[in-house]
Amino acid sequence: MNHDEPRDYITIEDDHGNLKEFAVEALFDMKDESYALLNAEDETIVMKIEGEEGNQDLVGINNPSESEAILSAYQIAVEHAPAE
Template sequence: MEPNEVRDQITIEDEQGHMKDYAVEALFDMEDHSYALLTSNEETILMRVEDEEDEQYLVGITDPEERDSILEAYEIAVEANPAEE
C-alpha cells in the first residue's frame, strides 16, 4: 500500500462528544473476539468489535493489560507473516 493511499475511514465520537476520523489499519480476531486497530494523525487506538443482533459497534478497551496483551500478540503475528509490498 502506498504511504498516501486512503484506507477505510471511520468516525468515532469520544466521551466529550467530539468526532474524530480514524483510518482502519487492521481488523483481526483473537481469543474469541474481533478487534479494530485505528490510527489518526495523533494516535493509534485498539477497539473491540461487538455484535448485537445484525449490527456491529466498537467498544473501547479500558483494561491496559488486555490492550497490551492483544497488541503484543498482534505484533508477533504481523512479524511472523509480513504483508507483501
C-alpha cells in the same frame, strides 16, 4: 488527515464529545474475539468488534493493559507473518 490511500475511515466520539477520524488499519481475530486496529495521525487504538455481521459495533476497551496486550500480540503476529 491525508486521504491519499484507499482506506475505510470512521469517526469516534470520546467521553468529552470530541470527534476524531481514524483509518481502519486492520481487522483481526484473537482468542475468539474480533478486533479493529484504528490509526489517527497521533494515536493508534484497538477496539473490540461486537455483534453479528451486518449489524456490528465497535466497543472501546477500557482496560489499558488489555488493550496494550492485544496490540502487542498483533504486532508480534505481523512481524512473524508479514503480508506479501
